[in-house]
Every structure is written in structure tokens, then in C-alpha cells.
Amino acid sequence: xxxxxxxxxxxxxxxxxxxxxxxxxxxxxxxxxxxxxxxxxxxxxxxxxxxxxxxxxxxxxxxxxxxxxxxxxxxxxxxx
Amino acid sequence: xxxxxxxxxxxxxxxxxxxxxxxxxxxxxxxxxxxxxxxxxxxxxxxxxxxxxxxxxxxxxxxxxxxxxxxxxxxxxxxxxxxxxxxxxxxxxxxxxxxxxxxxxxxxxxxxxxxxxxxxxxxxxxxxxxxxxxxxxxxxxxxxxxxxxxxxxxxxxxxxxxxxxxxxxxxxxxxxxxxxxxxxxxxxxxxxxxxxxxxxxxxxxxxxxxxxxxxxxxxxxxxxxxxxxxxxxxxxxxxxxxxxxxxxxxxxxxxxxxxxxxxxxxxxxxxxxxxxxxxxxxxxxxxxxxxxxxxxxxxxxxxxxxxxxxxxxxxxxxxxxxxxxxxxxxxxxxxxxxxxxxxxxxxxxxxxxxxxxxxxxxxxxxxxxxxxxxxxxxxxxxxxxxxxxxxxxxxxxxxxxxxxxxxxxxxxxxxxxxxxxxxxxxxxxxxxxxxxxxxxxxxxxxxxxxxxxxxxxxxxxxxxxxxxxxxxxxxxxx
Numbered sequence: 001x002x003x004x005x006x007x008x009x010x011x012x013x014x015x016x017x018x019x020x021x022x023x024x025x026x027x028x029x030x031x032x033x034x035x036x037x038x039x040x041x042x043x044x045x046x047x048x049x050x051x052x053x054x055x056x057x058x059x060x061x062x063x064x065x066x067x068x069x070x071x072x073x074x075x076x077x078x079x080x
Numbered sequence: 081x082x083x084x085x086x087x088x089x090x091x092x093x094x095x096x097x098x099x100x101x102x103x104x105x106x107x108x109x110x111x112x113x114x115x116x117x118x119x120x121x122x123x124x125x126x127x128x129x130x131x132x133x134x135x136x137x138x139x140x141x142x143x144x145x146x147x148x149x150x151x152x153x154x155x156x157x158x159x160x161x162x163x164x165x166x167x168x169x170x171x172x173x174x175x176x177x178x179x180x181x182x183x184x185x186x187x188x189x190x191x192x193x194x195x196x197x198x199x200x201x202x203x204x205x206x207x208x209x210x211x212x213x214x215x216x217x218x219x220x221x222x223x224x225x226x227x228x229x230x231x232x233x234x235x236x237x238x239x240x241x242x243x244x245x246x247x248x249x250x251x252x253x254x255x256x257x258x259x260x261x262x263x264x265x266x267x268x269x270x271x272x273x274x275x276x277x278x279x280x281x282x283x284x285x286x287x288x289x290x291x292x293x294x295x296x297x298x299x300x301x302x303x304x305x306x307x308x309x310x311x312x313x314x315x316x317x318x319x320x321x322x323x324x325x326x327x328x329x330x331x332x333x334x335x336x337x338x339x340x341x342x343x344x345x346x347x348x349x350x351x352x353x354x355x356x357x358x359x360x361x362x363x364x365x366x367x368x369x370x371x372x373x374x375x376x377x378x379x380x381x382x383x384x385x386x387x388x389x390x391x392x393x394x395x396x397x398x399x400x401x402x403x404x405x406x407x408x409x410x411x412x413x414x415x416x417x418x419x420x421x422x423x424x425x426x427x428x429x430x431x432x433x434x435x436x437x438x439x440x441x442x443x444x445x446x447x448x449x450x451x452x453x454x455x456x457x458x459x460x461x462x463x464x465x466x467x468x469x470x471x472x473x474x475x476x477x478x479x480x481x482x483x484x485x486x487x488x489x490x491x492x493x494x495x496x497x498x499x500x501x502x503x504x505x506x507x508x509x510x511x512x513x514x515x516x517x518x519x520x521x522x523x524x525x526x527x528x529x530x531x532x533x534x535x536x537x538x539x540x541x542x543x544x545x546x547x548x549x550x551x552x553x554x555x556x557x558x
Contacts, residue, residue, distance in 0.1 A: 005306075005307075009307055013309070023154075024168055024171045024174075025168070027157055027168070041155075041278075041280075042154060042155040043154070043155060043262075043263075043278060043280045043281070044279075044280055046154055047280045047283065047284070
């Protein structure tokens, strides 16, 4: 639980900031998905965008947690 | 935490567990049952609960100019706030607003510690409301503790269900209100009646409502202790002249029980009767008598509680009070404390704050309601038109930032004999943007071959003062 919160909470905060900054600059209808204009509604784009930011930030937090452990801890302990 | 140290009186072990146990902090928690408190600071907190929540729950219902007064229309990318319509280009104002918030936080923290946390933070405000509901349904502190210890019974399940239900309804209403700032709330009500919410609207109602429930109902002080970024660094903004909630150990110690009205000197004790009420009222479950701790959110519940006990004992109030580290050490009175309020740090914060606020107001007052970008058409640099004139084509992006449609006229200057078409007024809809193709023509001999500077001016028909003059280049063939 502790690890989960350590990953999800800071990434949530940063994703919120990233969302605001990104969508202030970029309008949803200017976005292209695989070369096609993204045809989601604006609300859907904002929402999906937020979760995408959250996932990316969470991946970073997770990597931080990973690198905090020494290779000995990773290779010898069976608990995360 | 680098908060100033206050003298720790003789010592029951501090409540913060240090060292290796830290890793399990999220799990290990003694549930806090805050005892209800009344008094001047509790009254202030309730005033702020009412003020902030009347605004939050109420403002989205206020009509204005035939629409919602405050509507953050993210779909159209326009924020309507009373008479203003903000566009993404106005992000500057948002940035200034954030800077003002940050400086206010610095200012208030330096003056009197965690005022924000204790009185105005949504976490405090919603926790206060949720505990009020809890108290109404489950009863006072002792009854709540008893209920939690009681074995499972129909009555217990009923009471708990009532509480969780009431919390749930309030949370959903909170989520609904939040979404109502992004989707017009009256439309949202229509959707609620037929239950035809958009999927994401429904999602965000439950998302925000769910977090309200989780934070204010279940996690409470843990949010402040572990999750709040401000709580982590607020200590650096304290200095020895910052007003903080302090137990006066010199006056209070040695603490101990005694009969009402006994003069403490006679029994060689301090003023603290060790009733423990200051601990019972604390929403974070700390003992303020152990000195200032980072868990203290500065809610002053212990001050209210202790003052009542002091009144009953016929002792002077203020055994726990707002005071400063220096005042405690040097036995300052109110006058010296207030005198030290005017220290350079506070003055600098205040000056910066006033300056930024003034800039913000000035910016808002002089904000142009018309914006124009002139883009030179790159496909044809210049061409000859009827009457031997040389013409250049431009694209004008005209933004009408007001809430009514407006007509504009164009004029050009900078070269002899310059003409512009269209030369009749054109209209731009309310709060919208229009792209206008413009042709500017001059006699060939009026400028030098190559690039010449011209000005295109756009004027509102109804208001002479609304005008924009843009500089651009006019190309004459070599």
C-alpha cells in the first residue's frame, strides 16, 4: 500500500499540473492520433489526456522506486 | 521538519515515532476521534467553512448575462467569470493568480503559521463538515469510540450505514457541483433527471466525489501528514517571531489534577490540570504540550478547549495560545509581539503581494477586448491590380473577446495612397474568432522596392477606443 501511494500520489499531482499546462497551450482539436485528427469529444480528450499524463508520471515514480533499491536488494529479496 | 523548537516540557514520550517505523506510517494509525469544540477559533473556522462552501456550492447557480456567472467552458476553451471571458491567450492572468496565491501563503505562514491549514484548506473544511455529520449521527466522542468497539449489531450497522450514506450524498453533491463549473449546471440537472450524463461527466462526478469521501471521511489528518506538499515545507517559512499555537510550559508545569478553584501555588503545581481535553479535541491526535510538532495544522481547537477549562478553574485564559518563540523566551506581551510583526520579511512579502495584486487588477482593467494577428499571405508576394496599383494580401485573425457581436472597420497607413479592401465594416460574433482576408494596394511609386512598413488598424464601430494597430511589411517588386 505504501509503495502504491508513493507511486500514484506524486504522479497524480504532477499529472494535474502537466494537464493544465499542456491543454492551455494545445487545443484538443489540434491533436492527431496516428496521423488522423483525434475525433474524441473535447471532454474525452481532456480526460484521457489526464490519465495518460498520470500513467507516464506513475511510470517515472515507479522507476524511481526501482532505482532506490540496490541490485542486491532486487536480486535477493522476493518482496517488492 | 525545520520548525523552530519550543521548549519541550517534562516528557511523556513524543507521539511521533521516529526511525525504522516510518516505513509503516501509512498503515499504522491510531484512529482519531476529535472531540467537538466551541470557542472563538472554532467560530472562525465555521465562518470560513460557510463562506468557502457557500461560494463553492452556490456560485455555479448564479446566472449572469444569460449564462452561468462562472463557467469554465473547457470544450470551447473559454472561461466565463462574471463579465470577463478568458481565452487561452490569457493564461498570463492564471499565472499571476498562482503567484498571488503562493505569496499569500508565504505571507500568512510567516505571520501566524498554518492559518491556511487550520481554517481555509478544503481538507480542513470538508473534514469539519464530515465530522459534524458523524457527530450528528454517531454521537459525541465517547459514544463514537464506544460504537466502534461494540460488536457488530443491527444498530451499529444501521448507524454506520446512515453515516456512510450521508457522507456519500454530500460527496456526490460535491462532485456534481465541481462538474457544474465545467458543464453548465442547469444542463447537468436536466441530464440528472433523465440520467443521461455524458460518460466523462459521470466519471468525474464520481471521481471527485469519491476523493472527497476518501479524504474527508476516512483519511482526514493523514492527508495533511503524508500527502500534502505544503505541510512538508511550511516549516521553512516559520521564524522565531511567527505566531504559533503554543503551550506555555512555564505556566503549566508541573501539571496535575486538582479540585476546582485551588490556587496552583498552594499545591506547588502549574496551571495545567492535565485534563487531556487539548489532546481529545486535536484533529491530528497530537499533544500540543509536547511542543510544536509538524502534525499540528494550526486549527487552534486546543486553545478553545483549554480556555474553557481555564474559565471553569477560574484561572486566566491562554495557557495554550497564539504566541511566538521569542515571546515565550523573553516574556513579551502583546505589544512586543505585534511590534515584531513589522519585520523585514513580512514587509517584503506584503510589498510584493500588494504590487502583484495591483498589477493583476491593472491588467484586468486595461485588458483589450480585441486581438488581431496579421499574417502575410505567402503564396503571392505582390501583384499588379486594376489601376496600376500593387497589391499585397494579408490574413487577419480577429478575436472579439466580448460577449456581444461587434462590427469592425479597417484602415491602412504608412504609404502614400494606400487602400484597403474590404473597406466596409465586417462583423465578428460574440466571444469568437474570425479570419478575414484583406487586400492592401498602393501606387508603385509610393515606396522603395522591397519591404516597406505599413500599419493596419482595426477599429470597433461602436467604440472608438477599441482599436488595434498592427505593423506589417508591404512588398513592392524590385
